[in-house]
Structure formats: C-alpha cells, structure tokens
Amino acid sequence: MPNDDVVVPRKHYDPLIGAATLLLTVSNNLAATVLEGGPYESMLRNPCEALKAALANVPGGASWDGVWRDTDVDFETYRHDAQPRNMPDIGVKATHIPTGTSAESYVKHSVEANKDAARKGLKAIVERRAKEMRP
Numbered sequence: 001m002p003n004d005d006v007v008v009p010r011k012h013y014d015p016l017i018g019a020a021t022l023l024l025t026v027s028n029n030l031a032a033t034v035l036e037g038g039p040y041e042s043m044l045r046n047p048c049e050a051l052k053a054a055l056a057n058v059p060g061g062a063s064w065d066g067v068w069r070d071t072d073v074d075f076e077t078y079r080h081d082a083q084p085r086n087m088p089d090i091g092v093k094a095t096h097i098p099t100g101t102s103a104e105s106y107v108k109h110s111v112e113a114n115k116d117a118a119r120k121g122l123k124a125i126v127e128r129r130a131k132e133m134r135p
Helices: 011-033 041-056 111-134
Strands: 074-078 093-098 101-105
Touching: 011 041, 074 111, 093 111, 101 111
Parallel strands: none
Antiparallel strands: 074 093, 093 101
16 A cells, blocks of 8 residues: 655645645635625635635644744744854844744844844734734
C-alpha cells in the first residue's frame, strides 16, 4: 500500500501556511464587514470554513486571532553592513510568527536596546494591520 503523505520542504511550507492564514483572516473580515447578511455571504464563508478546517489539521497552521503577544515574536541577531568588524553582532530582526511580518533595528548601541526597538516597531506595524483588518 503506497504512502499517501506528501512531503513539502520547509522553505515552501511556511510561506504556504502563512499565505493561507492571511487569506483566511482577510476573507473572514471581509465577509463580516461587507457581506454580512448579503446573498453572497455563503459564497465566501463556506470556502473560508473549509480552509479553516484544513488549517486546523496542519502543524503550524492555526489562524491568528489578531491579538499581540510577545511570545509570538522570534528574534535573531546579525551584523549590519555599517557595523565595525571588531564589535559583536548588535543588529536585531524581530519576526511576528503568525503573520510573518518583521522589523529590524541596528542603530542602538546594544542588543537589548535594538531588541526593544525592533519589538516596539513590529508591535506598531502588526497592531495597525490587525486594526485595518477588523470590521
């Protein structure tokens, strides 16, 4: 009996899940604000529900609820091009895992200060986008 599992490389899997999650969030918000009670609402809601059910069975495919959590942020340090070679890496890239949005900071004089600046900038971007997507 052949194995029906499909192996998708991680470099393709993450963007696919991110795009599906974003599509689901935007579509649900659109249905709630524009089509609520309209004759075409089910044409949008039924595929959204099917996508939501499919994502529930995929590892890492949970849809984002639009609430900022510090635990949803991944940080990585790097050396910026303008940074002197005799200094440790102080640039920080913050990535919001549910949306894939990122922000960087490298102008402060410590990793902690850059981490804080990147987190604040990322939080502002993510909260603004979440607000735009809400009804």
